[in-house]
Amino acid sequence: MIKKLLLIACLVMGSKIIVHADDPQKVISQVQKVTLFLNGAQVTRTSIVSIPAGxxxxxFxxxxxxxxxxxxxxxxxxxxTILAVKHEMNYLKQQDKQKQVEALQVQQKILRxxxxxxxxxxVINQEEYNMLVKNQTITGQNASLDVQKLKQALDFQTARLTENKKKEQLINNQVAEVGKQLRQYERQVADILKSKGNTDATSDILVTVSxxxxxxxxxxxxxxVNNASWYPTYDIRAKDVNSPIAISYKANVTQQSGEDWKNIKLTLSTGNPSVSGGKPELKPYFLNYNMYYADKQVSITKVSGKVTGANDRQALxxxxxxxxxxxxxxVTNTTGDFSLQLPAGNPVLEFSYIGYxxxxxxxxxxxxxxxxxPSARQLNEVAVVAYSSERIQMKQELQDRVAGIQIRGKSTLSSVPVEVQQTENQTNIEFNIANPYTIPSDGKQYSVAINEVxxxxxxQYYVAPKLSTDVFLTAQLTDWxxxxxxSGEANLFFEDTFIGKSLIDTHATGDTLNLSLGVDKNIVVTRTLQKDMTAKQALSSNRKEIRDWLITVKNRKSQPAALLVEDxxxxxxxxxIxxxxxxxxxxxxxxxxxRLSYSLAVNPHEEKKLRIKYQVKYxxxxGVIVD
Incomplete structure (x- = not known):
């Protein structure tokens, strides 16, 4: 009997050990490295795990x-041996987040x-004040005036009115304090809801080992992961036309992957560069019967506008x-406005924002x-309130940036020079950032310095007067x-002054990169039609039309200018025809x-004239639309 009991006890203990060994072991891992592509990112997590026998x-x-x-x-x-790898969604974390929100809502209700x-x-205090002001009759119409009573009444009324105003001020102070506390709770709710991005869950990776x-x-x-990207921007500075160009190469990083990247080693991958352009480009001007260029070949090189939410029509x-x-x-500014330089072709704009x-x-x-x-994935009405509060907070941060305040966030921005090592792979270029970075999953823009050149x-100055009489200052970089x-948008600084924005065009296959540095108003160009002639011949079946254009260039600068004119x-x-x-x-x-090209050297205050005359017979x- 004793032997049987010992055998049963051993079996029970053995079964407990097996169950314990089979229980899933929760592992805490840290994001160690992120390779961020123009769209998407590769995340690497690491962890030290104690694996039992069996x-x-x-x-994870x-x-x-x-x-x-x-x-x-x-x-x-x-x-x-790794036997299997499995992925599962985990919706329990969202319940914890919702409990935190509900606890904060209870405090918000108390404050409301x-x-x-x-x-x-x-309101009650105001009614008392109105009654004191109106009740000023001390005696009846036929009664004699008692000075003592009048003094007592005036003293009483003054004291009560003073006490009334003090009470009003005290209540207003309390209202302001409660309002401040409410805003703090709203921001806390917004922070909880966005802490994992606009997601309803996390996920687990189950690894079976033996x-x-x-x-x-x-x-x-x-x-x-998706919902992560970066795009480049540049600061281009030129002291004058005789000095080198300084280019600051920066990356604008954003992610809403649902996990925060804290103190990670960040690598930016270029992928495949794109085509873009800054200044207007002439297209062939073909003639045929009954052809009409309705758009006058006007190309859109810059677009501006405003972004609003469909639910409340408020700026985003x-x-x-x-x-x-x-x-x-x-990115849009505090009033939802944006301005962007465009590449050639038929561009399509893509608008993305957290919660939409x-x-x-x-x-x-x-x-x-x-x-x-608004995104259908929003949690509930609480999420809408939170995003409204988050929008106020983001607006304040954007205003601070405009005012020149450096938003450090969570040690994501630093004035310390960033060490970057470039690696050229078979299909892309990687920028390995030496300093650790923190990129929260909040959909905000974080700036990462890449290079200083x-x-x-x-x-050289450039103008295409048929399209625009604005004269652009351009710079040609060799071995770029x-x-x-x-390709990316660039902020232009010339002679220590911000002069606008342009576009770096990296589509060129040659060794020279053309940069457009903005418009110079000190070189004036006009293009006028001198004479419009239509000659008909009675005995001829043809019609002749003549166009005679005069282009005038005036250099108002105190220094010579090299100008390329294209018509x-x-x-x-x-x-x-x-x-x-x-x-x-x-x-x-x-x-x-x-295409006609003129390479001109225009001296200070000099004026030059160019004539373009042609005849079209048809x-x-x-019907031929000549111009």
Missing amino acids: NSTLV ENISPNIDVQSIQVKGAGNF DKLALLNASL AKAPVLSAFSLTYL PGVTVKVKGTSIGT ETQELPVTSPVMYATLQ STNATY NKYNFL QIPVSQNSG DVETQEISGAKLDKETG PKNQ
């Missing part, structure tokens, strides 16, 4: 819910009730605005207005490929496109 399951918690499951990679060092009582006290003996192992988890600050398929982007659906709009006008719809440049620039003559695409070039003032002519029974 089969066991390791649960608090992982982003927005991961690409197929991208999960798990590595571990030690004498054990107190505020209601204070407001009621103000070990013959207990072992201590260093694990590494790698996976891809901090919205990310990007040219789809490129690295060009910006992403929207894409083609650029059809220099002025655009976007209205974003000082290089010699060749300066070694800097690994991407064009029409090009015939029909054998029945004949274009005769009569005068081009020595321009270089591209016969395929009709059958008189056909």
